[in-house]
Amino acid sequence: MSSIGLRIAAGNTRKQSKFKRSNLPSPESFWAAHGITLKAKKRWVMAKCIFHDDHHASLGINTETGGFFCHACVAKGGDILSAYQLLVGCDFVTAAKALGAWEEK
Numbered sequence: 001m002s003s004i005g006l007r008i009a010a011g012n013t014r015k016q017s018k019f020k021r022s023n024l025p026s027p028e029s030f031w032a033a034h035g036i037t038l039k040a041k042k043r044w045v046m047a048k049c050i051f052h053d054d055h056h057a058s059l060g061i062n063t064e065t066g067g068f069f070c071h072a073c074v075a076k077g078g079d080i081l082s083a084y085q086l087l088v089g090c091d092f093v094t095a096a097k098a099l100g101a102w103e104e105k
């Protein structure tokens with residue numbers, strides 16, 4: 001049996017996919033979709049946490065990066081991709097695709 005066919009197949013399976021951060025929605029629109037309004041003039045906004053059953057405003061959100069930190073449940077991340085991953089429980093690529101920032105060619 002020849003191995004040529006196998007070699008060709010292996011060479012063609014790599015897809016050109018890539019993450020495009022510029023396609024991500026703005027932190028403002030992402031958090032608005034989860035009921036949290038970011039005020040652009042403030043660097044940090046405190047809101048009720050979406051990662052646990054919060055009764056106070058425990059979740060700090062950075063209005064520039066979309067990063068977040070909860071003082072109660074210690075949920076944290078550097079951007080809206082991490083927020084989506086944590087919320088849904090998925091990996092980076094799934095989050096990037098869901099947020100429209102993954103291009104497959």
Ligand SMILES: [Zn+2]
Pocket residue numbers: 049050051052054058059070071072073074075
């Ligand atoms: Zn929390």
